[in-house]
Amino acid sequence: MTALDTPPAAGAASPSRGGSRLRNVLKARETGILLALLAFLAVTTAINPRFVFSTDGFRDLFLTPSILVVLAVGQAMVIITRNVDLSVGSILGLTAYLAGRLFLDTGLPILVVVLVAVLAGAVLGLVNGLLVAFARVPALVITLGTLYVYRGIYLQWAGSDRINASDIPDGLLSFGTSSLLGIPQLAIVSFVVLALAAYWMRTSRGGRELYAIGSDPAAATLYGLKDKQRILTAFAASGALAGLAGILYVSRYGTISSGVGLGIELEAVGAAVIGGVAIFGGSGTVVGAAIGAYLLTSIDRGLPILGIPDFWQRAVVGLLILGAIVLDKVLAERQHTKLLAERHRS
Amino acid sequence: MSTTLSGPSTDGSATAPRTYADSARSPIARLLGTRDAAVLGLLLAVVVYAVAVVPNFDSELTVYFLVLDVAPILLIALPMTLVIVTGEIDLSVASIVAVTSVLFGVLTREGAPIALAAVLAVLAGALAGAVNGLLVTRLGLPSLAVTIGTLALYRGIAVGLLGTTAITDWPETWTDAVTATFGETQIPVIVVPLALAVVAFGLLLHFTSFGRGLFAIGLSSESARFSGVDVERTKLLAFVLTGLVSGVAGVYFTLRYGSSRGDNATGLELQVIAAVLLGGVSIFGGRGAIPGVLGGVLLIGVIGSALRLDGQSANVIQIVTGVLLVLSVVSAALLGWLSRRVRRRPPTAAEAAPPAVPTAGGM
Numbered sequence: 001m002t003a004l005d006t007p008p009a010a011g012a013a014s015p016s017r018g019g020s021r022l023r024n025v026l027k028a029r030e031t032g033i034l035l036a037l038l039a040f041l042a043v044t045t046a047i048n049p050r051f052v053f054s055t056d057g058f059r060d061l062f063l064t065p066s067i068l069v070v071l072a073v074g075q076a077m078v079i080i081t082r083n084v085d086l087s088v089g090s091i092l093g094l095t096a097y098l099a100g101r102l103f104l105d106t107g108l109p110i111l112v113v114v115l116v117a118v119l120a121g122a123v124l125g126l127v128n129g130l131l132v133a134f135a136r137v138p139a140l141v142i143t144l145g146t147l148y149v150y151r152g153i154y155l156q157w158a159g160s161d162r163i164n165a166s167d168i169p170d171g172l173l174s175f176g177t178s179s180l181l182g183i184p185q186l187a188i189v190s191f192v193v194l195a196l197a198a199y200w201m202r203t204s205r206g207g208r209e210l211y212a213i214g215s216d217p218a219a220a221t222l223y224g225l226k227d228k229q230r231i232l233t234a235f236a237a238s239g240a241l242a243g244l245a246g247i248l249y250v251s252r253y254g255t256i257s258s259g260v261g262l263g264i265e266l267e268a269v270g271a272a273v274i275g276g277v278a279i280f281g282g283s284g285t286v287v288g289a290a291i292g293a294y295l296l297t298s299i300d301r302g303l304p305i306l307g308i309p310d311f312w313q314r315a316v317v318g319l320l321i322l323g324a325i326v327l328d329k330v331l332a333e334r335q336h337t338k339l340l341a342e343r344h345r346s
Numbered sequence: 347m348s349t350t351l352s353g354p355s356t357d358g359s360a361t362a363p364r365t366y367a368d369s370a371r372s373p374i375a376r377l378l379g380t381r382d383a384a385v386l387g388l389l390l391a392v393v394v395y396a397v398a399v400v401p402n403f404d405s406e407l408t409v410y411f412l413v414l415d416v417a418p419i420l421l422i423a424l425p426m427t428l429v430i431v432t433g434e435i436d437l438s439v440a441s442i443v444a445v446t447s448v449l450f451g452v453l454t455r456e457g458a459p460i461a462l463a464a465v466l467a468v469l470a471g472a473l474a475g476a477v478n479g480l481l482v483t484r485l486g487l488p489s490l491a492v493t494i495g496t497l498a499l500y501r502g503i504a505v506g507l508l509g510t511t512a513i514t515d516w517p518e519t520w521t522d523a524v525t526a527t528f529g530e531t532q533i534p535v536i537v538v539p540l541a542l543a544v545v546a547f548g549l550l551l552h553f554t555s556f557g558r559g560l561f562a563i564g565l566s567s568e569s570a571r572f573s574g575v576d577v578e579r580t581k582l583l584a585f586v587l588t589g590l591v592s593g594v595a596g597v598y599f600t601l602r603y604g605s606s607r608g609d610n611a612t613g614l615e616l617q618v619i620a621a622v623l624l625g626g627v628s629i630f631g632g633r634g635a636i637p638g639v640l641g642g643v644l645l646i647g648v649i650g651s652a653l654r655l656d657g658q659s660a661n662v663i664q665i666v667t668g669v670l671l672v673l674s675v676v677s678a679a680l681l682g683w684l685s686r687r688v689r690r691r692p693p694t695a696a697e698a699a700p701p702a703v704p705t706a707g708g709m
Contacts, residue, residue: 084490131672131676135675135676135679135680136679137629137675137676137678137679138629138630138675140435140490140629141619141623141629141671141672141675142672142675142676144616144619144620144668144671145620145668145669145670145671145672145675146668146672147616147668148616148620148664148665148667148668148671149664149665149668149669149672150668151664152661152662152663152664152665152666152668153661153665155659155660155661155664156659156661156662156665266494266497266498269494270494270495270498273491273494273495279488279490279491280488309506309509311502311505311506311509311510311608312502312505312506313502314498314499314501314502314505314506315498315499315501315502315503315505315506316502317498317499317502318495318496318497318498318499318500318501318502319495319499321491321494321495321498321499322481322492322495322496322499325487325488325491325492325495326481326485326487329485329486329487
């Protein structure tokens with residue numbers, strides 16, 4: 001957090017020359033969660049090599065998390081501004097149904113439908129952002145409300161209809177199952193999203209300002225940052241990514257029924273928190289959130305291999321979230337005492 | 347509101363309070379201007395409208411189902427108010443309902459007497475609340491993150507214990523006791539314990555030093571500490587009470603629907619929080635009252651049952667609940683903004699009212 005209090009555009013690591021850069025990488029919060037992920041994969045693979053070393057296993061390793069990764073990236077951007085977006089599951093469902101409806105009722109090309117869905121998601125996110133930024137009400141409450149509203153609209157619109165894989169163009173469905181150089185295309189989409197978001201958050205003025213706002217909202221306002229505009233951007237991005245996730249869902253599963261995206265918002269928040277994004281904003285990275293998403297989905301798939309019935313998956317997720325926030329607290333306190341000690345020395 | 351708490355008023359307090367804009371008006375005008383009055387007024391309007399327009403709304407059976415359906419929300423909303431007044435939040439309540447419901451079922455299946463199983467389940471609820479509270483107070487973690495974690499954890503334990511199976515063979519004497527009515531009328535017996543709970547929590551929040559401590563913490567946890575409030579213990583108690591009452595709601599839920607399942611009460615936490623905030627409790631802490639919360643809970647219940655009787659689907663009810671939740675918080679901000687504008691307009695209109703203190707913390 002402290003490194004970010006310096007004026008924006010300066011990278012997170014100021015004394016990063018030569019060997020200390022390696023130390024910074026090793027000390028990064030993301031490295032810990034990555035090691036946890038690798039350890040989990042190693043243990044499960046040792047028990048059942050097919051978990052990673054089979055064509056299906058290797059594909060699922062990247063394919064299954066891709067939707068959650070996209071959501072977690074958007075969620076991380078919002079949480080970094082000291083807000084939260086609980087409506088992403090409903091936006092995902094609504095945009096997935098919108099896309100299905102467009103395929104069913106119109107002959108629009110796939111690319112246009114994708115754009116419409118992403119735009120629709122952005123608009124829904126913008127509604128959240130407007131309410132949060134201008135009414136100055138906690139995002140938790142606003143997005144809890146829009147979670148209800150968006151899901152209600154979706155269910156009311158869909159009724160008992162359900163869209164089947166046969167209604168979806170083959171081009172999109174085959175995109176969801178095919179691979180490029182052994183890596184599923186949906187995963188490639190999530191990598192591209194992650195890379196763009198990570199670059200923007202790290203280097204651009206807008207991205208740094210998101211950190212500044214989340215670190216100390218009052219100071220950000222006094223400093224003259226356009227905080228409302230930035231918060232709108234974060235929510236619109238989260239909504240647009242949820243719209244994209246809706247498309248990925250259609251592409252992967254083909255069937256769109258009433259339960260699409262139900263409860264996935266908590267997994268997205270969980271992924272971000274596990275990945276080191278502080279729930280009160282100002283620190284963490286989208287990369288960490290993405291690794292958190294990988295850990296969550298891998299555990300989901302790996303529990304039965306470890307001999308734990310997958311009914312216990314949510315309990316493990318809960319323990320992980322609690323462990324992550326306790327760890328963050330301990331790290332933050334250690335950093336605090338270290339900085340105090342340094343100040344005394346000088 | 348803030349006048350009672352505000353500061354180290356010196357001996358000159360005999361004349362000073364009159365200068366506050368709040369106290370300058372008559373008590374009745376003040377009472378009518380509160381959020382509680384607004385919610386209860388809205389509730390009354392909805393009831394009158396529904397009785398006039400919605401067929402069968404005024405039947406006794408409507409009231410019967412309204413009370414039975416609203417009972418778990420009302421029960422949990424009471425201690426949730428205490429938690430939110432301190433500026434914290436508990437998102438794990440529905441999962442506690444589920445885990446206690448499952449525990450109640452499993453214990454009974456394993457041969458424990460039902461009464462004992464119920465008591466143990468409620469105690470387990472209190473324990474779950476204590477875990478939340480200890481993580482928040484001892485480790486100083488944000489309650490939002492903690493209870494998102496325990497939401498998943500408790501729900502996971504509930505689902506893990508029973509899988510997709512359900513325990514449905516409950517003795518009729520017990521299930522009937524929950525849904526019983528007074529003699530020939532359709533007034534359910536559970537109205538009595540519900541009313542007692544509302545009164546008890548009303549007294550606890552508004553007429554005890556514990557309750558004043560909750561408000562003090564919500565307004566400023568530092569100054570509460572300096573004025574002698576044991577902040578940690580007070581918050582911990584609020585969380586334990588929330589867990590305990592959620593356990594009671596879990597036992598009720600099980601008997602009411604005759605089923606103990608891992609996915610019981612999914613999403614109930616949203617309805618509870620919506621009802622509490624609708625009832626005028628500030629999400630920032632330090633403000634709120636039990637009558638308003640009762641109004642908020644009944645408002646959600648009445649709107650739901652009126653729409654259902656009117657032939658609307660559950661989806662419309664979901665939309666309305668969401669819009670109400672958003673409106674309840676946005677309206678507070680909007681009203682604050684409006685009153686600030688109105689007050690700023692006539693700066694020379696010699697009211698001699700120092701506008702500083704009451705509005706500063708507004709919203």
